[in-house]
Amino acid sequence: MNRERFIRDRRADWGRFEQLLGTLQSLPERQWRAVQVAELARLYRSICYDLSLVQSREWGSRLEDYLNDLVASGHNCLYRTPPTSLAAALEFIAIGFPRLLRQRWRAFALATALFLVPFLVGTAVGVMRPDLAVLVAGEEELQQATDSYSRELYTATDERYTGERSFMFGFYVNNNTGIAFQAFSLGALAGIGTCYVLLSNGISIGLVQGAMLSKGGATAVNFTSFVITHGSLELTAIVISGAAGFVLAQSLLLPGERTRMESLRHHGRESLQLALGAGVMLFGAALLEGYFSPLPIAPAIKYVAGGLAWLLVGLWLGLAGRERVVVADSAVGAES
Amino acid sequence: MSQSVSRHLIDTRVVIETPEGVDFRFRIAGPGQRLWAWSIDSLIKAGALAILWILLLMLGAIGGEAGIQAMAGVATIGVFVSNWFYGSLFEGLMNGQTPGKRAAGLRVLRTNGTPIDLLTATGRNFLRVADALPLGYTVGLITMLLTPKLQRLGDLFFDTMVVSEQRSPTGRAAGLTKNIEPLARSECPRKFSVPERTLATIERLFDPERIMSEGRREEIARPLSEALRSRLGWSEPWKTEGNQYEFFQQQGYRHTQFLLRVLKTFAVEAETGGQR
Numbered sequence: 044m045n046r047e048r049f050i051r052d053r054r055a056d057w058g059r060f061e062q063l064l065g066t067l068q069s070l071p072e073r074q075w076r077a078v079q080v081a082e083l084a085r086l087y088r089s090i091c092y093d094l095s096l097v098q099s100r101e102w103g104s105r106l107e108d109y110l111n112d113l114v115a116s117g118h119n120c121l122y123r124t125p126p127t128s129l130a131a132a133l134e135f136i137a138i139g140f141p142r143l144l145r146q147r148w149r150a151f152a153l154a155t156a157l158f159l160v161p162f163l164v165g166t167a168v169g170v171m172r173p174d175l176a177v178l179v180a181g182e183e184e185l186q187q188a189t190d191s192y193s194r195e196l197y198t199a200t201d202e203r204y205t206g207e208r209s210f211m212f213g214f215y216v217n218n219n220t221g222i223a224f225q226a227f228s229l230g231a232l233a234g235i236g237t238c239y240v241l242l243s244n245g246i247s248i249g250l251v252q253g254a255m256l257s258k259g260g261a262t263a264v265n266f267t268s269f270v271i272t273h274g275s276l277e278l279t280a281i282v283i284s285g286a287a288g289f290v291l292a293q294s295l296l297l298p299g300e301r302t303r304m305e306s307l308r309h310h311g312r313e314s315l316q317l318a319l320g321a322g323v324m325l326f327g328a329a330l331l332e333g334y335f336s337p338l339p340i341a342p343a344i345k346y347v348a349g350g351l352a353w354l355l356v357g358l359w360l361g362l363a364g365r366e367r368v369v370v371a372d373s374a375v376g377a378e379s
Numbered sequence: 380m381s382q383s384v385s386r387h388l389i390d391t392r393v394v395i396e397t398p399e400g401v402d403f404r405f406r407i408a409g410p411g412q413r414l415w416a417w418s419i420d421s422l423i424k425a426g427a428l429a430i431l432w433i434l435l436l437m438l439g440a441i442g443g444e445a446g447i448q449a450m451a452g453v454a455t456i457g458v459f460v461s462n463w464f465y466g467s468l469f470e471g472l473m474n475g476q477t478p479g480k481r482a483a484g485l486r487v488l489r490t491n492g493t494p495i496d497l498l499t500a501t502g503r504n505f506l507r508v509a510d511a512l513p514l515g516y517t518v519g520l521i522t523m524l525l526t527p528k529l530q531r532l533g534d535l536f537f538d539t540m541v542v543s544e545q546r547s548p549t550g551r552a553a554g555l556t557k558n559i560e561p562l563a564r565s566e567c568p569r570k571f572s573v574p575e576r577t578l579a580t581i582e583r584l585f586d587p588e589r590i591m592s593e594g595r596r597e598e599i600a601r602p603l604s605e606a607l608r609s610r611l612g613w614s615e616p617w618k619t620e621g622n623q624y625e626f627f628q629q630q631g632y633r634h635t636q637f638l639l640r641v642l643k644t645f646a647v648e649a650e651t652g653g654q655r
């Protein structure tokens with residue numbers, strides 16, 4: 044076969060392939076018709092053959108480039124990963140996420156320690172030396188916080204109430220989830236950034252909490268009843284995002300029996316899933332913090348709700364998605 | 380495939396083998412192209428957020444102070460989404476392209492050449508936080524320089540690469556032989572044909588990606604040119620007053636000029652003939 048005849052014979056197929064590819068790529072996948080896909084696959088295979096023929100006979104780099112582009116876009120169109128569905132995402136939150144977290148309990152324990160210890164120390168220090176809270180929060184903000192927890196709460200019919208709640212909700216989503224995603228991403232730099240985020244947040248949250256508690260009386264009650272409910276999701280999620288960061292760091296520092304590059308790829312997705320789960324938790328926390336926590340209701344109700352929330356979060360993360368498996372299968376299950 | 384290893388080292392192409400057993404190539408995008416795409420995306424983000432804020436605040440103003448506050452909350456969520464999910468959503472849903480990448484002719488792919496999914500897109504964009512440290516994507520630039528596929532951290536952890544899809548002008552030897560006169564049959568008393576492989580070799584000599592001086596190209600062209608002259612039986616006409624061939628005045632590059640004429644005659648003309 045000479046080159047000219049080859050081009051003459053095959054051109055029609057190439058044109059058809061380009062046209063079909065254009066049509067399919069402009070449509071969402073569920074509107075693709077079986078006939079079209081079958082034809083595309085057939086044409087793709089024959090063009091693969093054309094490309095290798097041109098490559099082996101060295102029939103010119105332009106022709107090779109052209110066929111190379113056709114194969115590349117065909118490959119891109121045919122070999123894709125199935126799209127993520129909403130149902131799968133919900134199932135992940137309900138089952139996959141707690142399962143994944145328990146699997147990565149070492150990273151979670153490390154993150155918990157790095158957050159909880161400075162948090163508790165900070166609280167103790169804050170109670171004894173409330174003036175130190177200025178170091179982390181700034182005088183003005185601290186005064187503002189003191190005022191808002193000591194004042195009369197809004198009533199539900201207060202006009203300002205709805206606006207301010209929504210504003211705070213937006214702020215919480217942006218700020219808290221941003222911090223969590225940062226804690227995760229900075230894990231890619233050997234986890235140093237993650238440590239920093241966990242420690243600094245632990246210290247500042249602890250100190251401010253201590254300062255508020257030291258005021259005693261209504262301020263302390265208002266404060267604790269305010270934070271207890273959404274704290275269940277919020278603090279846990281910050282720690283989980285830290286754990287996700289440590290999984291990244293671990294893949295970089297301790298690749299185990301994989302090569303370092305393989306290790307990055309292997310752990311990357313799972314750690315991201317942890318971080319995204321934490322993001323969802325923080326969204327829930329922001330909803331609670333924006334609309335439930337400041338409700339003008341008796342603190343006792345909030346304590347009950349808060350206790351329930353901690354219990355539910357604990358049960359969900361601790362127990363959801365456990366499987367009763369035969370011992371022989373458990374090894375396989377752990378692998379996948 | 381042994382060739383592909385050395386290819387990695389000297390230029391930015393990667394070779395991917397499909398399940399059909401065919402090798403095909405991608406050209407990896409460099410930092411400059413990616414910076415360009417990033418700049419476009421940043422502008423789009425800033426513009427969209429400005430419009431969002433203005434619209435929402437105007438809308439909120441109807442509801443008084445509470446309305447403005449509520450809408451500011453919604454707009455803050457807009458800021459959050461654009462900060463963390465702009466790249467992920469576009470790359471995940473538009474087959475690896477943000478508007479900026481599309482404008483710059485770039486696409487994100489998994490390193491095996493397949494399209495990325497939403498989760499992968501999210502991951503590689505989250506890690507921008509680490510890549511951007513300490514300022515101006517220094518970390519990302521360093522890892523790009525250290526990896527053959529020019530991957531920043533986000534790409535390494537999520538197994539992606541950014542490829543350039545800028546197409547070279549189609550058609551054989553396009554642009555090269557624009558003002559070149561083809562050889563006439565009467566000029567070549569012997570054979571009037573050139574094998575395909577030789578034509579491909581000539582094309583490669585003029586490949587714009589190969590940076591070489593004109594003088595060096597002339598040197599390389601000479602043996603091939605001489606062999607072709609004897610095959611075709613072509614000889615240079617005497618330089619006379621009013622010579623119709625302009626290129627004979629450029630005595631310095633007569634071999635490259637001759638090869639271009641050969642290319643014009645046997646590759647370009649033949650191809651357009653074949654396509655009719």
